Amino acid sequence: MHPSLLLLLLLCSLVCFLALGTLCAVSDARAFFIFGDSLVDNGNNNYLATTARADAPPYGIDYPTHRPTGRFSNGLNIPDIISEYLGAESTLPYLSPELQGEKLLVGANFASAGIGILNDTGIQFVNIIRISRQLLYFEEYQERVSALLGEDQAKKLVNQALVLITLGGNDFVNNYYLVPYSVRSREFALPDYVQFIIFEYKKILTRLYDLGARRVIVTGTGPLGCVPAELAVRSRDGSCAAELMKAADLFNPQLVHIVRDLNSQIGSDVFTVANAQRMHFDYISNPQAYGNCIKLLLQQIFIALNDGEPPGRHYRFHIVPAD
Ligand SMILES: *[C@@H]1O[C@H](CO)[C@@H](O)[C@H](O)[C@H]1NC(C)=O
Numbered sequence: 001m002h003p004s005l006l007l008l009l010l011l012c013s014l015v016c017f018l019a020l021g022t023l024c025a026v027s028d029a030r031a032f033f034i035f036g037d038s039l040v041d042n043g044n045n046n047y048l049a050t051t052a053r054a055d056a057p058p059y060g061i062d063y064p065t066h067r068p069t070g071r072f073s074n075g076l077n078i079p080d081i082i083s084e085y086l087g088a089e090s091t092l093p094y095l096s097p098e099l100q101g102e103k104l105l106v107g108a109n110f111a112s113a114g115i116g117i118l119n120d121t122g123i124q125f126v127n128i129i130r131i132s133r134q135l136l137y138f139e140e141y142q143e144r145v146s147a148l149l150g151e152d153q154a155k156k157l158v159n160q161a162l163v164l165i166t167l168g169g170n171d172f173v174n175n176y177y178l179v180p181y182s183v184r185s186r187e188f189a190l191p192d193y194v195q196f197i198i199f200e201y202k203k204i205l206t207r208l209y210d211l212g213a214r215r216v217i218v219t220g221t222g223p224l225g226c227v228p229a230e231l232a233v234r235s236r237d238g239s240c241a242a243e244l245m246k247a248a249d250l251f252n253p254q255l256v257h258i259v260r261d262l263n264s265q266i267g268s269d270v271f272t273v274a275n276a277q278r279m280h281f282d283y284i285s286n287p288q289a290y291g292n293c294i295k296l297l298l299q300q301i302f303i304a305l306n307d308g309e310p311p312g313r314h315y316r317f318h319i320v321p322a323d
Contacts, residue, residue, distance in 0.1 A: 029088040031107040031157050033213070034079045037165035038113030042079060044129060045113050047095040052114035052125040070114055079109060079164060086162065095129075095136050103113060104145050107161060110134040116170035117197045117204065118183070131167065135207055142212070145290070158212035166219045168255070171197050173224060173246045184305030194250040194322075202258045209262070214270055216261055220252040222276040239262050252277055262320065 011024035032042050038052065045053045053070070053222040054060075060068035062075035070075045070093065083090045091109045099108060114122035119130055129137070145316070146154040175194055176184045184193060224230065225241035225320060234241035252275070259271045 022038050029086050029106070031105060031161035031163055032079070032083060032086055032088065032091050032112050032225050033107050033138065033158075033163045034091060034108060034109040034165075035138075035163070036111045036210070036219075037115050037170050038072040038079060039169070039219075040079050040109070040164060040166045041070065041072060041093075041111040041113045042077060042090065042109045043093040044095045044109065044111060046070040046188060047093070048127045048129070050114065050127045052112075052122065054113070058108070075142070078166075079111075082162070082164065094134075101148070104141070104148060105157065108138075108145055110137050111166070114174060115167075115226050116175060117167050117182075118171055118175060118219065121171045124178070126238065131204055134309040135204070136209060138208075138211055155212060157312045159214045161213070163208065163213040163216040164219070165203065165205070165216060167204070168197065168220045168251055169248075171222055172221075172251075173227065173230060176247070177244060190247060191250060194247065194254060198251070198254045198258055201255070202262065205258070205262055207235055209270060210268065214268075216271045218255065218271050219274045220274050221248045222246045222280045226280075248277060 010213055023219065035041075038054070041054075046055050054069055055068050057068060058074065059071065060074070063069055063071070063073075071080075080090045088106055091107045092103060094108045095108045110129065112134065113132050114125035114128040114133075116122060117131065119132070122128055142154055142158060145157060148154075149157070176182055176188075176190075176307045187193075188196060205218065223245060225244035226236070227244075230241050230244055231238065234244070252273075256273050259273050262271055263269050292298070
């Protein structure tokens, strides 16, 4: 190595050490924030008096501890795998008493099983953290980090963080289609209902942006009619429930539209839609090729992140075509 380069490196580390102190150590991995429902909840509902919980077997049987954790999964969930790719430990549930001090800098998971875009989604679960409350907690979180790092550093941490939001599935399965002749299904024809919830979702994403989120993955809904619980109730021959498939088919392209609108209003690709529907079908139709599909997909995102470019750039391959 050229001596002057070495000196420069030494100087840089020294400046870093002197100017930022312990911050150098914690700024290595990007912070990560998660909002949404059971697909991404990693234990908040354990702290709530609700029936929407995953604190008993078989949840967690493939988790490293082989114990239920509150994740609605046999093992790791998507946020865990994303954390792995960020080179960070999994985020803690926001309600966890362990979420203190330096742990706050890893990020936080605000998700709560059972919730949806609408406040009346999941009312049967009684005590869950609806999305407006999740966003209030995000504000509270930022105040706590400001107290720790100062306002500027806290803002920077939030602006540079990766954000994942997963909403919408429950507005169908735990609202519109929960019971025959549900209130919402009497109020709206399906296409009008989709338009209504998409309009509400846009407000939620705008709020997220206003709160400082700048790199946001928005997941579309998967094939809702193929969910085992729905197959059990609605399918005689094992084929996926048609009405719920139609709901997802209406929802996903409109989600892409509002995300494009928002990005063009902002003038930057802040939001990226992840095509959960296509990933799911790719996986079913060609499991060998996609045995590692989630990891491949995440690699795409993180190549983009590490280059300091918005995820949208390299991630386009996975965006749902608008028409
Ligand atoms: C849901 O409730 C919150 C908090 O009460 C409120 O601010 C928000 O406007 C409500 N959303 C809808 C769609 O009614």
